Each structure stands twice: as C-alpha cells, then as structure tokens.
Amino acid sequence: MVIPVHDVNPVRRTPYVTYALIAANVFVFLFMPGLAGSVAGDSSLAQYCHLQAFLDQYAVVPRELIHHQMPRLVPTGDVGVGPQGPGCLVGPPGYDKSAELSVLTAMFLHGGWLHLLGNMLFLLIFGNNIEDRMGHVRFALFYGACGYAATYGFALLNDGSAEPLIGASGAIAGVLGAYLVLYPRARVWVLVPFLVFLPLRLPAWLVLGFWFVLQAVYSSGTGVSDAGTVAYAAHIVGFLAGMLIAWPLRRGTPPPPEPRGLLFGRQARPRHTW
Template identity: 50%
Template sequence: MVLPIHDINPLRRRPVVTWLLIAVNIAVFVLFEPIVTSVAGFTTATPQSVCEQQRFFDHWGAVPAEMLENRPSPEAPNGRSAGVDPQGRVLCELESPPSFTKSPVVSVLTSMFLHGSWLHLIGNMLFLGVFGNNVEDRMGRFLYLIFYLVCGYTAAYGFALFEGHSSTTLIGASGAVAGVLGAYLVIFPRARVIGLVTFLFFLPFWLPAWLVLGFWFVLQYIYFTGMGVAEGGSVAYGAHVVGFIFGALAVLPFVRELRAAGPARRHAPDHRWVRRTPWS
C-alpha cells in the first residue's frame, strides 16, 4: 500500500471546492457524529454510544436495500442499548416505525459526509487533498463539485446493485473520492507523487501517478472480488471500484480539453511566471 502525501503538479487557481469539501467532512464528523474512537484509533465506545451511532448512521446513511426499493426500512435502531450478546456484540433496541423520516435518494448525499472513525475520515481527506485540487483546477469549481457528487451517487448505487439485499449502512466519501482518483489518473498519468510505502517501513518514494493510483485500484478490485483478504470487512470496496471506473471513463472523452484547461498564468510573487507542469 502507498500513502500519497504530496504531488508535483502545480495549481493555477486555489482549490476552494476541495478545501470546502474537506472542511465540511471534518465539521460533520466532529460536531454532529457520535464518535466512538479516538484519533489514535482506540475505541472509546460504550454500548450506549454504539447504539447512538447506529441510529445516527441509519438516519443519515445510505442502505442498499432502501436505495433500490426507494423506500425506507420499516424499523430502525432507537439509540438505546439492549445489552451485549455472548460474542461481545452490542445489541440495540429497534423501533417500528422509526421516529425519523428518511428519503433513500437524499441519504446517498448525506452519507458522503459521514465517516465511521478518525482513520476513515483522515484517509479519505488525504486522498482528496492530494489529488482533488488538480482535478478541480482543470474542471473548474462548479463542474468539479457536480462531478464529485455524481461520482458519489454512481458509486453508491453501483454498490447497491451488488449488495441489493444488504441492510448494512453505507457511509463515507470513498466512492466520490475514488471517482476523483480515476479522473486524476486519466488527466495526469505521469505526474510525480511522493508516497509512503507501507511494506517498506513507510519510506518515502517519488512515484508516477499511474503506478500509485493503478496499484490502489487493483488492490480495491482484489478485495472486492474476494481474491485477497482485507482488513475491515465492512469496507465497501465495490463502491471504490465503481466510483474509480466511472470517474476515469467520464473524463476520458474530454482529456485533451481538460489537460489544456485552466486560467491564464498568474504572475508569481517573485516576478517569475508560474510555469506549467510537464506531465502531458
């Protein structure tokens, strides 16, 4: 696994939308979600907090069975604990009908801004921050925002087609971010990315974008198809695969225009013109 931390791909405008998306994701996680893990990944959960989190996710997250039927479930957790079973799993009380109203279509949008843990949030925002800014730079802010949301919807509904009978809540920006990664790979395949290689004790290496993102996609596909064993069995690898493929295919017909897009060169503070990056 390679953790990207920076790319050599200068910007020609401020990535306002990317910054805004990161800020909203962090704000939602910190201010609204019931958090059951610490920043270091250690659990701080009690049975009550776990049930409160389940109720929150069931309310605002996307459920594949609800999405395909376009009808919310007739029952949902009420936020109260019913104890712990012999295997140590927390049991939560259910209420029927739920005390909240829910639209499955809208829940796909809200689910894009929810995360199950600090690690989940930081991972998604890291990839979005490294790669999203350049895609925004080429698409323009409004088109990039629409593209991001469409990738999220496509990834979620694509996952629902594979897991149509699942009542497991789908949360996270991963599907939308995967679409951005697919677009970046098509537009900037030879951009240089500095990444920490986990199986080499997190040593940093400069690597081409096609290798970093290509390896990431292959890994997601292997886990999705069950050919490999992944940590975290609840990760929606299918959404990652669908989002990535959609993002790549969506920009492929416009790749020449996107590579040439962007505002006029700005005059740099040191009186030198900001040069274009030689990735093309």
Template identity: 40%
Template sequence: MFPLSDDDRRLSGPALVTWFLILANVGFFFVQAADAEFTYAWSTVPYEITSGQDIANEVPVGAATMSEIPQRPGPGPAPMIYLTLITSMFMHGGLMHIGGNMLYLWIFGDNVEHRFGHAPFLVFYLVSGLAASFAQIALDPDGLIPSLGASGAISGVLGAYLVLFPRNKVNAIFFFRVVSVPAFLVLGVYIVFQFVDGWGAIFSTEQMGGVAYGAHIGGFVAGALAALVYRLIGKKEQQSPLSPAMRRDPQNRPMW
C-alpha cells in the same frame, strides 16, 4: 505505496471546492461523534434504496449468530430516503477512515478541480459518489448493512486524475522510503488492489471486511470515463504561471 503529496505546479489558484468538501466531511464527522444514531439514520442501506422503505428498527442477521444491525429512522419514505445517497458520502466510520479519505482528497482533488473548474468539479464529485453507491447497491440490492464514506466519490477523483495527469509526479512512501513516481503507477496500484481484494466481494455480493470494493471500483471507473469525455469535448488545460518552465522540463511532457 502510500501517497504523501503531488506536483502542484499546474495550479494557478486555490482549490476552494476541495477545501469545502474536506470541511464538510469533518463537520459531518463531528455530528456523528455527538449523536451516534445519526450515522444509522443517514447512511445508505441498499435495501432501503431498492425498496423505498425506511427501516427504523434493528434487523437480525444470520440465524447462527443472532446478531443485529442497528437501524434508526432516516429522512422518511421515498423519495426522501434517497437523500441518504448524498449524506452517506460525507460520513465516516472512524478517525482512520476519514483521515485516509481526506488525505487522498487533499492530494488529488486540487489538480482535478483546477482542470474542471469549481462548479463542474463539485457536480463531478457528487455524481462520482452516486455512481459508486449504485455500483455497490447493484452487487447487493437486498443488503441491510449501512454504507457510508467518501471513498466512492474520491475514487472518482482518482480515476479522473489518472486520465488527466498520468505523468504527474506523486511523492509516496514505499517500503519505508519516500519516492517520487508517476501518478499512473500509484493510482494503477490502487485500482489493481481494489479489483484483487474485492474479487470475492464482487462475485459473492458481500462487503469484505466492511470495505465496499464495488463502490471504489464503480467510482473510479465513473471518474475515469468522465475525464475521458472531458478531454474530448472540454476546455483545454489552463496555463499556469509556471507553464513555460514546465515545458522546458523534459520530465513533465504530457503523455496525452
């Protein structure tokens, strides 16, 4: 089930932070394309975070394969090395990687930003990304494989969206057809597949197929918990100019 768009009638203004985050990710991607060593220097390496030591040279992996993982000097020793926890969430491994992540951020980020507010949403996004990174590091604290991508932070956005807008309609491709289904179905399928596909990664402390499932799950859970807390103590949802019409539509009644 591949999402294409969602119901944005709740929005009463532009999602400035979401746009900024997309531009920042694209900007970092161009920097990576211009300097290949930048990726290895500024991505997150679990062992560097847990040890506080910056690895500057290639490291061998597996006596049988004698393969090496490229490493380059990063920000420096602790505490500078921890900057990679932030920079890595703006970096990607290829066009498909950044394209998929930015599509999800574009679809689901604006509604969550509208509900949280611009500045709180930016803080929420970064904290979700950090929670995702720490979840992956906890699975493999001595790992030497660089980790990068916005998927952990965006998973936090998806978790918050599921809590805040469970009945919002999402247009998605399902078996070569475009269907309109509730958000809880689309995002429920997403997180179930993360658990199923990441089962081996969680219990063998490895990144299966280069995908950090621990980060996806950690970010999603962190985002959902933050949204649950916000529902209890945060401000009520802002009224959209279309709110009266939405209230007259029985399909748009809130689940919560």
C-alpha cells in the same frame, strides 16, 4: 500499499471546493453522535445505540435504495434490557427518510479517524488539480456524480444488504480516476513500507493504477480479512465513472510542468560551490 503524500503538479487557482469538502467532512465527523467517546476510549452501550440510530437515518442502505424497502422497526437510540441482557431498543421510525438523499448525506459520514484521514489525504492531493481543470462548480457536480455512481453501483451488486454504507471513498475514487486520465505523467511522492517508509517519486499512472488493481483484488476477498466491511466495489465503480467523465477533457489538458531542483516535492535551495 503505497501512501501518497504530495504530487508535483501545480495549480493555477485556489481549490476552494476541495478545501470546503475536507472541512465539511471533518466538521460532520466531529459532531457524529457516539464517536467522541469512542475516540477518547470511553465508549459505552448508550453511545453505540445513539450512533446506530443516527446511521440508520442518514447512511445509505442498499435494500432501501434499490427496492425502497423501508424497515418497520429501527434503532431508537435508547438502551433497554431484554431477555439476553442490555441492548439497543428498536421502534417505528420517527422520521421520513429519502433513500436517494441518503446517498448525499452518507458521503460526509465516516466510521473512524483512519477512515476519515485516509479519504481526506487522497482528496487533498489529487482533488486540487481536478478542480483546477474543471472549475469550481463543475468539480462539485463531478464529485457528487461520482459519489452517486459509486453508491448505486455498490447497491445494485448488494441489493439485499441492510448494512449501512458511509464514506466519501466512492466520490474520491472518481477524483483518482479523473486524475489518471488527465495527468497520467504527473509525479507523485509516495511512502513505500519496506522495513521503514521509503520516499519515492513515481508517475501517477503507476500509483493510481496500482491502487485500482488493489481495489479489484480486495473486492474479490483475496488478501484482506475485512472485505465484507469495506465497499471496494464502490471504489471501482467510482474510479471508472471518474475516468469516463474526465475523458472528454483529456485533449485539452497539457502535461504538468516538472520544476527542476526538486527535493521531496519542494524547490531545493541553490547550493554554492567553492
């Protein structure tokens, strides 16, 4: 696995939507119930129950989205004691949930710091150029469309699942797919783990193509132990949706200029010879 850190692809305007999406994701994560304690290392059953109730209301559940089978009993957020000991209480839902709207709310929820930071890193590196090419409004609509396509694609493949689905990965995968179509020759600085992290500058088609192949391999359950907890199929659908939407813009997108004298993605200072 390679870790992208910077792309050599300048933009013409400030990516306000990209920055706003990152800020919104971080803000929502910091205020998700039950996560503050887990980050600090003092998680409790009460926090876990509170988080489960929150996710049941705002996360996507494939069975609800495809078949509109809303559960009669949901976590209430309270702790109770049953025959098998303490656990989360369940009861009739005290809210009206829109399965379609939950696709949008779930795109701003994350299950941990690594989940959040990984997604935001990819969005920061690749989202600014796609926003620069599409414009602010169209990029926002594109981001949402890819997120919905990824979520519905995963839900159709797992229509009987009652497990909550959260994260911006599907929408960001769409951004990666668009970047591959529009800027395949752009150079991307990556860190490659080989004893130590080696910095390499590789073409975007190689970096993003390798990422897509990994998602396809992982979705089959090969080479990864958590294939059941990560929605790799959503990544694939989002990536393909981004490619399809961006394809008509391909002809009008010139290849990015590559400045000379680059040192790890930055302009190197001129050296004097004596």
